[in-house]
Amino acid sequence: MHELNQKDQSLIWHPFTPLLSESKPIVVTEASGVFLHTLDGRKIIDAVSSWWVNLHGHSHPHIAAAVAAQASRLDHVIFAGFTHAPAITLAERVLSILPKNQERVFFSDNGSTAVEVAVKMAVQYWRNRGIEKKRIIALDGAYHGDTFGAMAVGERGLFTAPFSDMLFDVNFLEFPNADREQRVIDQFKKLVSQGDTAVFIYEPLVQGASGMRMYREAVLNELLQIAHSHDVVCIADEVFTGFGRTGKYFASDYLEQQPDIVAISKGITGGTMPLSITSCSDKILDAFRTDDFSKTFFHGHSYTANPIACAAANASFEILTSEVCQQQISMISRTHSDFVTELTNYPVVSNARSRGTIMALDIKTNEGDSYSNALRKKIYPFFLERDILLRPLGNTIYMVPPYVITEAQLKAVYDSIREFLSKVAG
Structure with missing residues (x-):
């Protein structure tokens, strides 16, 4: 050896x-x-x-050159109270290809944290509005990451067994195979009709870690339409499906109904450096537009919007498009x-x-x-x-x-x- x-x-x-x-x-x-x-x-x-x-x-070479140039100019800076051009450019570019209802981005480090941010953002959206909604719905077989919030909205099984009694409750819909689409839709209608559903989180069209399981856009469109009609915040976990993997920039591009929040990571830097983004619509932002300090979104990471990672992502975007x-x-x-x-x-x-x-x-x-x-x-x-x-x-x-x-x-x-x-x- x-x-x-x-x-x-x-x-x-x-x-x-x-x-x-x-x-x-x-x-x-x-x-x-x-x-x-x-x-x-x-x-x-x-x-x-x-x-x-x-x-x-x-x-x-294009990404490597961008990383080298940025590393010699600005390696990192605290992102609370400061900003920089690579992050601003990246935000503008990513929003240009995300679903049109997405208005703002929140930076973090990886897919798990992008989902963690999304779930916290959605839960606090209801709290900031003073509305008691706590039910979270996800799809059976989901994998959203390995941090606690991401584990909670994922399938309970081999990966989560040691922590099962520490995860918050989630209602899981059956996976919408072709032979059970209507049953899943009916199950979803029954849950959301109770009026207490806060969040619906899903991997659009392809569940990666559960075996590349694929389902039709028609059934997801209907689930999202039902969710929107009952004022449920919809989170698209595009960590895997983003940046061209499904043939379009995002799997959501196949759909008429759009999410309120999108989590992206993995391909964002072309596989060069850790980085992730959670984007949200103006609807979500409205609950945080206040001078009430207690309604601030208290979440952050030491390497939030790291300039070198953002430079890599900008270079990757140029290649991708x-x-x-x-x-x-x-x-x-x-x-x-x-x-x-x-x-x-x-x-x-x-x-x-x-x-x-x-x-x-x-x-x-x-x-x-x-x-x-x-x-x-x-x-x-x-x-x-x-x-x-x-x-x-x-x-x-x-x-x-x-x-x-x-x-x-x-x-x-x-x-x-x-x-x-x-x-x-x-």
């Missing part, structure tokens, strides 16, 4: 990894484009964008769709699906579909041995590639999936 591996094993606690895990972390020395370069000389295709954050390929990048998103979406059609020919595959740059398939097993499905222990090493990073969600294989991936590289990953389906799953 290399010295770096030994030190890692004795010093570092890795996320979502048992301390006694038999697998040893792979030492990455550098990265470029879709490739991770390892200490032992391998080039691994990062087909999951390193937990869905890397939009434009690793070490993109370019014609070249939009053409790449279209190419990936089209190529995924064609592959999904082919996957229907494999008896071992169920529910092959895609939405924009997201592609997923479930492999039939006796265990059913779950994050803890034992098949994950075969999937992950199989693809790593072929220099492809595909980190499965149980028995779900998915791809969320950087937008710079070529059609040939996509097809190389598809070839390995075909091989897995034929040799291992078969």
